[in-house]
């Protein structure tokens with residue numbers, strides 16, 4: 262199992278701590294391009310800066326990776342599209358500017374968001390698309406699973422950019438994306454229709470449905486039973502059971518994490 266864009270490796274840590282029935286067959290690999298994150302990977306996993314070379318057998322999981330991959334921004338002008346670029350302002354700070362898009366890109370933008378009005382913006386997420394194509398090409402047998410804030414290009418065109426291109430600093434919303442580069446994360450909601458250029462996913466559902474299809478309700482029922490039996494003891498087992506129930510509620514909350522999109526491509 263490969264966790265791509267693993268950050269500090271929390272997901273694999275939790276998978277291993279859960280002691281799944283398939284544990285003996287798992288060869289967990291945490292991939293992150295940031296050395297600071299790799300330094301925090303647990304010793305029980307292989308830590309790497311890039312996806313291992315293929316052919317691979319297994320699952321490549323990308324949880325909140327593709328929203329983090331750089332994209333280009335385009336804005337609908339009266340007759341065509343222009344690219345949103347960054348320049349140096351007179352006072353040395355970064356400022357936004359626009360430049361012409363080449364005819365091929367203009368055509369692509371028009372095809373992705375045909376109803377866009379002047380001033381509407383869209384991201385072109387070619388690097389996310391390239392990551393998916395690369396991940397799939399390394400698989401001999403298995404699947405690529407992408408979990409992210411997913412939407413579509415026409416939906417993004419219909420919303421203001423500051424809603425879907427967000428910044429975070431210390432787990433709180435940050436300021437403008439050009440402020441103090443390198444001090445905040447920049448994230449862009451994933452246009453899943455652009456990933457279809459590689460291949461339409463074999464499965465596409467929200468996180469709540471994905472987790473339920475993989476047995477979340479049974480795990481919650483077991484948690485409730487253990488909590489009911491052991492609440493009066495208040496021991497570690499009882500507390501673990503209670504947090505399983507509350508964490509599951511957060512993960513399937515359709516107004517929050519439950520609305521995340523899960524896309525799966527099989528090979």
Ligand SMILES: C[S@@+](CC[C@H](N)C(=O)[O-])C[C@H]1O[C@@H](n2cnc3c(N)ncnc32)[C@H](O)[C@@H]1O
Nearest residue numbers: 265266267268292293294295298324325326329
């Ligand atoms: C938003 S974090 C997600 C971390 C983790 N998956 C989670 O859900 O908590 C994205 C991570 O992807 C890493 N990253 C970004 N681009 C990457 C790439 N092309 N290959 C590997 N890691 C990448 C970043 O360094 C960062 O740690």
